[in-house]
Amino acid sequence: MILESISTILLILGAFFSLTGAIGLFRFPDFFTRVHAASVTDSIATILIIFGLILRTDFDLVTVKLLLILVFLLFTSPTASHALAKSARHGGLLTLPEIRATKKEDCSS
């Protein structure tokens, strides 16, 4: 009973963080802030949701599988975000302050 209510709280929190991540993905001004919003919330939402699900298992093989999924996601999803941001940087995409700085230089010169 207690486990179930804790699990419900964890699941709702996880869903909330996923939602904030999605909103951030839409509302943030440039590429890097968007990747940031998506990746950070993704990690915490994964942890919360998988632990929420683990509390609902009978602590058998399913629990182990969920833990393995968690480990896999914690490895891959930040790596994907990192690769995405790094490739964008490599391709010459500037952050917002840098864009403003270059604009100012253009005006003053």
Place this chain on the structure above:
Amino acid sequence: MTELIDLVLLGMLAITALRIIFLKDLFAVVMLFGIYSFLSALIFVNLDAVDVAFTEASVGAGISTVLMLGTLALTGRKEKTNNHTTFLPLLVVVITGAALIYGTLDMPPFGDPDNPAQQHVAPRYIQDSPQEIGLPNMVTSVLASYRGFDTLGETAVVFAAAIGVLSLLGLPKHEKAAIESGLKSHLVLRVVAKLIVPLTLLFALYVQFHGDYGPGGGFQAGVIAAAAIILYALVFGLPMATHVIQPTLLKALAAIGVLIYAGTGFASFFLGGNFLDYNVLASDPVAGQHIGIILIELGVGVTVFAAMLSIFYAFAGQAERANIQ
């Protein structure tokens, strides 16, 4: 509740499809195709068809996205502007769509137990397969044993697709002094890929041999194993990957898989049964079924792995050649 989830997923599916039609940026279209496949996989899970969902997620969202990206690397990412009139195609589409909707009027109600599909052979499979074949995963019993002919045909189709692509594009040459390519500056990516690739291969083996007991089987396992090698090729460069798994080996493997499958059929043929009748493979019919199913699933897995990977090699080899020139 499940109906609500179905409705939401179907709505998202329709929105994704519309977006795919109107977008001109082909890179985004490929990404949306991946999302489309994941949404269909979710719908299949909701319909309790986990095996199909697994296949859709691994083939539709995984491999085909990579293959389409490989094609985009060759063709460029912008759709050409279309100068044709749109009236006639629209007319054809509207008439076809109207005919299809008219056709659904005669369809039996969704999920009704009295539907012809539920009355024809399905009851026999459900009642007799535990005694006749004895596998916990009935989908594998139907796919590999009752419908062994169809699956042989599917494997042959995958094999034929690989032959088609290879005869058009050709496999990259295996070079002794390979040029360094790949993502050298991505240290994090390289380290994580080194961790992930062996685990993915292990998971592929699990899916291959656990297909008798849970969702999975040769098709999914072959695709997952191919995805592991594709990840390796993407991060460390195609020449490194062709060092590990050589194109000539892939050519042989693609044929060997089909041969294992058909050979199992002929083995049961010569032991006195029908083609692909596994009962005669062992003294006990149920044990014979198990041996036959493991063998043909292995054949499917080997062919799918070799076909998918050689198609990727063919595309990536072309892209690499285009880069050098």
